[in-house]
Amino acid sequence: RLILGIDTSCDDTGVGVVELAPDGSLTVRSNRVWSQTVHARYGGVMPELASREHVERIADITTDALEQAGVSLADIGAVAATSGPGLVGALLVGLMYGKGLAQALDVPFYAAHHLEGHIHAAAAEGDLHAPYLALVVSGGHTHLFDVPSEGQYVLVGATKDDAAGEAFDKIARLAGLGYPGGPAISDAATRGNPDAVPFKEPLQGQKGFDFSFSGLKTAALLAHRAGAKPEDLAASFQRMAVQFLVKTTVRAADATGRDTVVVSGGVAANRALREAFARTGLNVVFPGAGLNTDNGAMIALAGAAALREGRRASPLDGGASAYAPLANA
Numbered sequence: 001r002l003i004l005g006i007d008t009s010c011d012d013t014g015v016g017v018v019e020l021a022p023d024g025s026l027t028v029r030s031n032r033v034w035s036q037t038v039h040a041r042y043g044g045v046m047p048e049l050a051s052r053e054h055v056e057r058i059a060d061i062t063t064d065a066l067e068q069a070g071v072s073l074a075d076i077g078a079v080a081a082t083s084g085p086g087l088v089g090a091l092l093v094g095l096m097y098g099k100g101l102a103q104a105l106d107v108p109f110y111a112a113h114h115l116e117g118h119i120h121a122a123a124a125e126g127d128l129h130a131p132y133l134a135l136v137v138s139g140g141h142t143h144l145f146d147v148p149s150e151g152q153y154v155l156v157g158a159t160k161d162d163a164a165g166e167a168f169d170k171i172a173r174l175a176g177l178g179y180p181g182g183p184a185i186s187d188a189a190t191r192g193n194p195d196a197v198p199f200k201e202p203l204q205g206q207k208g209f210d211f212s213f214s215g216l217k218t219a220a221l222l223a224h225r226a227g228a229k230p231e232d233l234a235a236s237f238q239r240m241a242v243q244f245l246v247k248t249t250v251r252a253a254d255a256t257g258r259d260t261v262v263v264s265g266g267v268a269a270n271r272a273l274r275e276a277f278a279r280t281g282l283n284v285v286f287p288g289a290g291l292n293t294d295n296g297a298m299i300a301l302a303g304a305a306a307l308r309e310g311r312r313a314s315p316l317d318g319g320a321s322a323y324a325p326l327a328n329a
Ligand code: ATP
Pocket: 010, 114, 118, 137, 138, 139, 140, 141, 164, 165, 166, 168, 169, 180, 181, 182, 183, 186, 265, 266, 267, 268, 269, 270, 271, 292, 293, 294
């Protein structure tokens, strides 16, 4: 069965096609993303421009995704689209387009939570079955969930201030390393000394599993003013950010008894983070290439999981929501 997934939560128009095999395994058949460039000159995403650009691109990207998958619209057996959180105007474009497609094809429609998509981005990498822990490290979230059973999310910890990706972006900008900051820091770090700038691990001694990046950001600013080399700043910050994320997640795994951890979202593309998680001895699952940052295939994967569990389709009159917590907690 083929599931078409759509994500238009921010400034990427993403459409992907996923195949759900009779044995329950999932394969990404295509994944097309149009990353909007109109925002560059404003230094941030302009919501209304994002919506308009989604309207202009969505049909073409959908055609591309079908073509790349080698299927036609008539082969699609279910449609999933992000309903939140995100920019409401942007979300509405993909959501309405997805509902329209589902209605025209007379197939079930699934409204997906954006973070459920990020988590399920890893579902095509072998068998991902609950229970597991899920760490979402993206541009807007640093959230750790316990997933005791499919479709159930319990928030175990979250950032108290900046998201991990946001910290990478801001420190990269500060050090003049360019945008997006994650890849820029990761690249510069290979040429820097991780011992050059002393960063203190945030929230030392906490009993919980929360995150915080504002202290690292301030420390980076002070080191930059004191003349730290951008490469050294990148290497030192990245090492501490990775150490903090991994240590906190491992403590949560010990506390909950979970031995499988999904790490997803844009920052999950970070090589140092992947290597550090690989050394934990936990069964760590990462999204495949092109599935870390926003895309449509991850939403198709979330829809496919819902379909596989026999979850009821979403009503066609549901709306988009800017702030929608994933956890029922
Ligand atoms: P959210 O899903 O929370 O709304 P988002 O969808 O904008 O946020 P993503 O697209 O998942 O976020 O991820 C973007 C973030 O990932 C950026 O902050 C970027 O710097 C970061 N990132 C991308 N590649 C890397 C990398 N190699 N190392 C570290 N960070 C990275």
